Amino acid sequence: MRGTISGFYWGRKGILTGIMREFELIEQIRQTVGKPSKRVLMGIGDDCAVLHSPKARLLATTDCLVEGVHFDFSYMSAFEVGFKALAVNLSDIAAMGGKPLYALVTIGLGKGAEQSVRELYRGMSKIARDFSVDIVGGNVSRSPRQTFVDVSLIGQAGLHTHFRKGAKKNDLIAVTGHLGASAVGLRLLKTMGRVALSRYPTVSRAHLMPSPRVIEGNALGRLSGVTSLIDISDGLAADLQHILAASNVGALIEQDALPIHLQTEKACSELDGCTALECALYGGEDYELLMTIAPKYxxxxKRAVPKVKIIGQVLSASQGCVLRRANRVVQQLGLRGWDHLSP
Ligand SMILES: [Mg+2]
Known part of the structure; x- marks a missing residue:
């Protein structure tokens, strides 16, 4: 971390001035992150981290949260932003059947967020400890406008690495956890602010501090019967399309089988213009795992991951992607999810 922390010569702003403040900040971050595991020969405090490499394939991923695009401080605390910035990366490692190991973090502090470093790191460190991940270095800079947190994560592949490709006709389609909770949580937070947390705690927390399926992903990495795997970040419909396109297959999803939390149903009945089904299909940011399973496995x-719920079946590509509604009518399941690039 030392030598890679930049942007601390903001004298005119009077936020952090000079080398002493940089040392103080690095020390604060080091204390917040805590003692690294034995895998780390050198963590925060030199030009590079020095890490033991596992005798396995490595997984590498990166993802960032940007203020105004992925979050807003009006309803989200710096702690939660830090937590979630690591959570979304953990979810990608889980989505390959791997185990997360090492994280590097770049933070850009926007106007008004200059004092948030400690809280961002506290949130990140909380989830890092939950899943035995070492935060081994990073970089902090001032950002002229919005705050962002960018995390790079290295993981270890399981015995079986699961890709988006590999789904076969007649495989079963399954998910972990509930769908649509994060999307409705976001709507509630935007509508009523932090009150949403006390009125609808489960769905609000699903948005603010999602629980990536690290344990489940790791367990799936030991199994050969999983034919494809992805995490649901853009919504079930959109992420299912990734599997279908990569595997050149189609799918049938059963509306009745979609796992939807009671709070999602209740909140949708209170909010205008959203149904629980739409949230489950198109909501995004669930950070659950979506997989296809060869039927005999x-x-x-289910023994390895009891949370798994079957929601449909793989069809041939020519049969397309369809949804069987509760009234048994079968309709096309269109591609409509959260688009990170839309304005
Ligand atoms: Mg992903």
Whole structure:
């Protein structure tokens, strides 16, 4: 971290001035992050981290949260932003059947957020400890406008690495956890602010501090019967399309089988213009796992990950992607998810 922390010569702003403040900040971050595991020979405090490499394939991913695009400080605390910035990366490692190991963090502090470094790191460190991840270095800079937190994560592949490609006709389609909770949580937070947390705690927390399926992903990485795997970040419909396109297959999803939390149903009945089904299909940011399973391995997968719920079946590509509604009518399941690039 030392030598890579930049932007601390903001004398005119009077926020952090000179080398002493930089040392203080690095020390604060080091204390917040805590003692690294034995895998780390050198963590925060030199030009590079020095890390033991596992005798396995490595997984590498990066993802960032940007103020005004992915979050807003009006309803989200710096602690939660830090927590979530690491959570979304953990979810990608889980989505390959791997185990997360090392994180590097770049923070850009926007106007008004100059004092948030400690809280951002506290949030990140909380989830890092939960899943035995070492935060081994990073970089902090001032950002002229919005705040952002960019995390790079290195993980270790499991015995079986699961890709988006590999789904076969007649495989079962399954998910972990509930769908649509984060999307409705976001709507509630935007509508009523932090009150949403006390009125609808489960769905609000699903948005603010999602629980990535690290344990489940790691367990799935031991199994050969999983034929494809992805995490749901853009919504079930959009992420299912990634599997279908990569595997050149189609799918049938059963509306009745979609796992939707009671709070999602209740909140949607209170909010205008959203249904629980739409949230489950198109909501995004669930950070649950979506997979296809060869039917003869279903029992084995369920033993390893009891949370898994079957929601449909893989079809041939020519049969397309369809949804069987509760009234048994079958309709096309269109591609409409959260688009990170839209204004
Ligand atoms: Mg992903």
């Amino acid at each position: 279903l029992a084995e997968v």
